[in-house]
Amino acid sequence: MNRGPKPTGPTQRMLRVGELVRHALASFFARDEIEDETLTGAVITVPEVRMTPDLKIANAYVMPLGGDRAEEIVAALNRHHRFIRGRIAPSLDLKFAPDLKFFVDDTFEEASRIDALLRSERVQRDLHEDDDQEPDSD
Numbered sequence: 001m002n003r004g005p006k007p008t009g010p011t012q013r014m015l016r017v018g019e020l021v022r023h024a025l026a027s028f029f030a031r032d033e034i035e036d037e038t039l040t041g042a043v044i045t046v047p048e049v050r051m052t053p054d055l056k057i058a059n060a061y062v063m064p065l066g067g068d069r070a071e072e073i074v075a076a077l078n079r080h081h082r083f084i085r086g087r088i089a090p091s092l093d094l095k096f097a098p099d100l101k102f103f104v105d106d107t108f109e110e111a112s113r114i115d116a117l118l119r120s121e122r123v124q125r126d127l128h129e130d131d132d133q134e135p136d137s138d
Contacts, residue, residue, distance in 0.1 A: 018049040021060070022049040029043075038073060039076050056099060
């Protein structure tokens with residue numbers, strides 16, 4: 001039996017659980033419970049958490065305030081992923097707590113790159129070239 005095209009992208013459940021994990025991580029990071037010199041004093045934001053379809057893995061995209069030492073901080077979080085999982089699991093209210101994997105969130109960097117491209121002389125020239133052309137009067 002064909003049920004039509006498979007949905008692409010995350011399901012509502014994946015999005016809901018991702019938000020649940022994101023909030024739990026943000027609360028955990030605010031408490032500063034990890035004893036690691038790399039993380040001492042680091043203010044870490046969690047813009048997004050993407051869940052795998054089976055909800056077993058949470059890919060958390062994080063960024064330290066100011067973006068300083070992002071790779072170093074993500075490496076430290078990945079070293080402590082089991083500890084973090086154990087600390088946030090009670091607040092998740094899930095049958096199984098997902099395994100955590102941390103990544104540097106590069107969306108701001110990517111947005112800046114795209115903005116710079118759009119402001120470049122070459123793109124501006126192409127945009128103004130279209131303005132200079134007169135519409136056909138046929």
